[in-house]
Amino acid sequence: MMTNFPILKNDLLLRAAKGEKVERFPCWIMRQAGRYLPEYHEIRGSHDFFTVCQTPSLACAITLQPINRYADIDAAIIFSDILVIPQALGMEVVMEEKRGPVFPEPLVVPMDLKRLHRPDVKKELDYVFKALRLTRTELNGRVPLIGFCGAPWTLMSYMIEGGGSKSFAKVKSWIFAYEKESLGLLNLLTDVCVDFLVEQVHAGAQMLQVFDSWAGELSPSDFQTFSLPFLRRIATETKQRLGENATPMTVFAKGAWYALDILCSTDYDVIGLDWTHDPAEAEIIVRGRKVLQGNLDPGVLYGSDETMKRKTGDMLGAFNNPHILNLGHGITPGVNPEMVSKFLRECHIFFENKAL
């Protein structure tokens, strides 16, 4: 089942994720293969977004773009999208220029759940596994390859809102009017997420991240009902199913700063922090129970070199060892790729100076 892939030359990310002290914090960037890169537009320009996701050679080429451009990056994340799961369940999703993802026929009432089927993930999402296998081979062991999925709450929100939202009125009306059906949908999504993550590891993913991008839309108590149990199940069951092949796992519950302590009671190894956390305060709450990842405000990359350097240095100094460096959310279009290079460089310089 597991292919023989090239030997990993830079295992900094995996060592840090397992809680081992590291000589330098590994660094990668959420959405590192994306619209701020001119070479991304070159490939994307002539293809529809989901066609790129479904074409292993293109997904592989885009995944490798930041790795080829930046010598100082310590991980690759497979080019795909969290919305491939709703597609596998039978829903149509299109990527609209400027608007982002759109579901032409979102779930409106519980009857609509009949339109969904539990997919044979191995078959329906085979293109992701092919992309992972190809990318792991092409990486030639330069850095580890991260697989991912969307968290059930975030996926459910998209499937009901039909795209991005400001008020989240539709999905809120589901959880507060149709609680039983909502929990049923979240359980179905959880089962599919587990199948998907397990197969991603079989296809070559060396670490996994679960993105709960809309966790912060829930109150602390509703997070405990509609997000946490499913995040918990994903980590526990994925690791159980993988047994000795289990990889480190990261949970990124954006906006759920109140949940930091309770997330320490899950089976994730790493907790991703958005930029609204103060690093030193987060370390006090976590007390070494988990490794942290993050959390520079992505907006800092729009600013001056001096400010970026100061803020990066402050952040590096405030986190304990081990830590995984990242932004507090995905890098945004319009960031100068040169600034990313300077940010990555700054992370190296910090440790070079320390060793002196």
Ligand SMILES: Cc1c2[nH]c(c1CCC(=O)O)Cc1[nH]c(c(CCC(=O)O)c1C)Cc1[nH]c(c(CCC(=O)O)c1C)Cc1[nH]c(c(C)c1CCC(=O)O)C2
């Ligand atoms: C919420 C979410 C989505 N997708 C994803 C999330 C969770 C992370 C987060 O909160 O940012 C996850 C994602 N999407 C993409 C990746 C690829 C890997 C990476 O480089 O991190 C990952 C990990 C590619 C993408 N996914 C998308 C693009 C841009 C699409 C384009 O080329 O037009 C990319 C590179 C499109 C997408 N896909 C989604 C949105 C809201 C959008 C449009 C807005 C945006 O671009 O930020 C859904």
